[in-house]
Amino acid sequence: MGNIKLTFMPRAAEIKKADGAPAFSKISPDWTWKDYWGEIKCRASSFRMRYSVKPGLYAAGEPDKDSDVFVSANYKLSFDILRRELKGLNAWILALDTKGINVWCAAGKGTFGTNELISRINQTNLQNAVAHRRIIVPQLGAVGVNAKTVTQKTGFRVYFGPVHAKDVPAYIREGYTKTPEMRLVRFNIIDRLVLTPMEINPAMKKFPLFTLIVFLIFGLQGTGILFKDAWEGAMPFLFFGLASVFTGAFLTPLLLPFIPFRSFAVKGWITGIAAIFALVHGMGLSSYESALPLKSAYIFFPFASSYIALQFTGSTTFTGMSGVKKELKIGIPIYLTATAVSLLILIMYKLFQWKII
Amino acid sequence: MKYLADVVTLELSQDKCTGCGRCVDVCPHEVFLIRDKKAVIIDRDRCMECGACANNCEFGALKVDSGVGCAAAIINSMITGGPPSCDCESQSGSCCG
Numbered sequence: 001m002g003n004i005k006l007t008f009m010p011r012a013a014e015i016k017k018a019d020g021a022p023a024f025s026k027i028s029p030d031w032t033w034k035d036y037w038g039e040i041k042c043r044a045s046s047f048r049m050r051y052s053v054k055p056g057l058y059a060a061g062e063p064d065k066d067s068d069v070f071v072s073a074n075y076k077l078s079f080d081i082l083r084r085e086l087k088g089l090n091a092w093i094l095a096l097d098t099k100g101i102n103v104w105c106a107a108g109k110g111t112f113g114t115n116e117l118i119s120r121i122n123q124t125n126l127q128n129a130v131a132h133r134r135i136i137v138p139q140l141g142a143v144g145v146n147a148k149t150v151t152q153k154t155g156f157r158v159y160f161g162p163v164h165a166k167d168v169p170a171y172i173r174e175g176y177t178k179t180p181e182m183r184l185v186r187f188n189i190i191d192r193l194v195l196t197p198m199e200i201n202p203a204m205k206k207f208p209l210f211t212l213i214v215f216l217i218f219g220l221q222g223t224g225i226l227f228k229d230a231w232e233g234a235m236p237f238l239f240f241g242l243a244s245v246f247t248g249a250f251l252t253p254l255l256l257p258f259i260p261f262r263s264f265a266v267k268g269w270i271t272g273i274a275a276i277f278a279l280v281h282g283m284g285l286s287s288y289e290s291a292l293p294l295k296s297a298y299i300f301f302p303f304a305s306s307y308i309a310l311q312f313t314g315s316t317t318f319t320g321m322s323g324v325k326k327e328l329k330i331g332i333p334i335y336l337t338a339t340a341v342s343l344l345i346l347i348m349y350k351l352f353q354w355k356i357i
Numbered sequence: 358m359k360y361l362a363d364v365v366t367l368e369l370s371q372d373k374c375t376g377c378g379r380c381v382d383v384c385p386h387e388v389f390l391i392r393d394k395k396a397v398i399i400d401r402d403r404c405m406e407c408g409a410c411a412n413n414c415e416f417g418a419l420k421v422d423s424g425v426g427c428a429a430a431i432i433n434s435m436i437t438g439g440p441p442s443c444d445c446e447s448q449s450g451s452c453c454g
Contacts, residue, residue: 108407108425109442142383142409143423160383178382185385187358257358314427318386320406321424321441323361324431332432 022129024057029087035080042077044197051076052100057124058083061090065131068172070161071117071141073098073106085165089172092129096120107144114146118153127155136161136168136176139183185317192253195315199249203308210241217346221354233293236285240301243279247271248308253315264319265331268309272302292349300342303335365404366422371395373418380410380419 042048055074060083069092072082079095086093096116098106106112117137121127126135137145139160147158162171162182171178214237219230248268252259259267276298279285285294310327313319351357367388376394386403389396389410396418398404408423425431430441 104407107409108423139383140385140407140409142413143407144412147379147413148415163385180387183382183385184387262359262361310428314425314429316426318358318403318405319360319426320365320404321426321431322364322366322406322422324426324428326361326364328428328431328435 020125020128022057022125024059024092024124024129025054026059027083027093029060029083031080031084039077039080043194045201048075048077048100050100053079053095055095055097055120057126057129058093058095060086060093061088063090063092063129065129067091067130069094069126069130069135069156070168071096071135071137073101073103073112075100075102075106078102082165082168085168089169092126094120094124094126094135103138104140104143107141110144112141113144114149117145117150121150121154121156133157134159138165139163139178140185187256187317189254191317192256195312196250196253199253199308199312199315200245202311203245203249207241207245211238214238214241217350220350236279236283237293237297239279239283240276240297241304243275244272244301244304245308247275248305249312251275252305252309253312256312256316263327264310264313265306265327268306269302271309272305273298275305276301290349290352292345292352296342296345296349299338299345303338306331307335359402360405362402365401365406366420367398367401367404367406367410368420369396369398370418370420373416375416375418377415379413379415383409383413385409 038047038051042051052074053076067090070082070086071094072079074095074097079093082093094117096106096112097120098111098116101109101111103112121135127133133156135150135156136159137147140163142160145158147160150156150158159176161176162168162178163185164182167178167182171182211234214234215230218233218237219226221229248271251271252264252268255271256267259270261267261270280294280297310324310331313324313327348357369389374395376391376396378391378396380389380396381391385407386405388398388400388404390399391397404421405426406421406423408421411419411421411423425441427441434441
C-alpha cells in the first residue's frame with residue numbers, strides 16, 4: 001500500500017502553540033459531501049487504508065477548561081462519526097495516531113494504546129487545556145489502553161465510555177454511566193451488509209486466475225488448447241465460481257444467524273452446496289454429457305464457498321482467535337483434499353475424453 | 358450470536374478478584390457479572406477473546422489468549438511462524454479499516 005497518507009481536515013484552523021499552551025484545531029460537527037463520499041469509498045475499497053486525520057487535540061464546539069475530553073482514533077471515519085455525534089456539545093477530541101485504523105482494530109494492534117495515549121496527552125499539553133483530570137476513552141479502546149497506567153503516568157483518570165459514539169450524549173446525561181446496552185457490541189444485518197463489499201472484493205481478485213485455470217483444463221486437447229471446445233465445459237464452472245463468491249462473501253455474512261451451525265466453514269459450505277445444486281438444476285446441467293465434471297464441481301465449489309465464508313471471521317464482532325484456529329486446523333486439510341480430489345476427477349474426465357482410458 | 362463452543366481461553370481467578378467491576382465495564386459481550394462481590398463468568402462462549410478485561414484487570418485475576426481472529430492472518434502466521442497480525446493484509450489493501 002505504500003505510505004501515502006491523505007490528511008483531511010475539514011474546516012480546521014490550527015491554533016498556534018505557545019509554551020505549555022494546548023495545541024488544538026477547531027472542527028465543525030457537520031459533514032460535507034466529501035465526508036459522505038469518503039465513507040462510501042471506505043466501505044467499498046481499500047481507500048480506507050489511507051483515510052486519516054492528523055493526530056492531536058481538536059475543539060468541537062466551544063470547549064473550555066471544564067469540558068469533557070473524548071479520545072478517538074485518527075481513522076477519519078471514526079473521527080467524523082464522533083464529531084458528528086458531539087454536535088451541540090462543547091468538547092475536546094484527542095485523536096491518537098492509530099495509523100488511520102479504527103479504534104477497535106488499532107487497540108488490538110496496540111497502536112490505540114497506553115503509550116500512544118500518554119504521549120499524545122503530553123504532546124498536546126492537555127493538562128493545560130482542561131482543569132479537570134478525566135478522559136473518556138471509547139470502551140473498545142480498553143483492548144489497548146490500560147487505564148491504571150495512564151492515570152499513574154499522566155494524572156488523568158480513564159473513563160471507558162460507550163461503544164458507539166451515538167450513545168455519548170445519553171452517557172453524559174446519565175452522569176457518565178453506561179446502560180448495559182451501551183456496553184454491547186452488536187452485529188445486525190445492516191452491520192453485516194456494509195462489510196460484504198470488502199469480502200467480495202478480495203475474493204473476486206482471484207477470479208481471473210480461476211477463469212484461466214478453468215479454460216486451460218477444459219480447453220486442453222491432445223493437439224493443443226482449443227478454446228472453442230473449452231467454452232461449453234468451462235462456462236458452468238465459471239458460474240459455479242461466481243456462485244461460490246456470492247454465497248461465501250455475501251449470502252453467508254448476510255444471513256449469518258439464520259444458517260445452521262456455529263462454524264463459519266460449515267455455514268459457507270451449506271450455502272455453497274445449496275447454490276451449486278440450484279444452479280445445476282436451474283441450468284439443466286444434470287444432463288451433462290459426462291457426470292464427472294459435475295461430481296468435481298459438487299466437491300470443489302461448496303468448499304470454496306466455505307473457505308471464503310471463513311474469511312469473514314476477521315470482520316465479525318464476536319469470533320475469537322481460538323475458534324478460528326480450530327476451524328482452520330480442521331478445515332485446511334479438508335480444503336486441500338477436496339481440491340486435489342476434484343482436480344483428479346477432472347483429469348479422469350479428460351483422460352476419458354481423450355479415450356486414453 | 359455465538360461462535361464455537363468450548364474453545365475460549367478466558368480464565369478468571371476468583372482468589373485474585375476484588376469485585377471492582379472493571380471487567381464488566383469493558384466487556385463488549387456481557388461475559389461477566391458481579392455476584393457476591395466477585396466477578397463470575399456467566400457465558401464463556403460469548404467471549405471473543407478481545408483481551409480488554411485482562412488488559413485492565415488491576416489484580417491479575419484474568420487471563421485470555423487474545424489475538425487477531427482473522428483467518429487470513431492466522432493462515433499467514435502458520436506459514437511464517439509469527440503471531441497472527443493484520444499486517445499481512447495491508448499488502449492486498451484490505452484490512453479492518
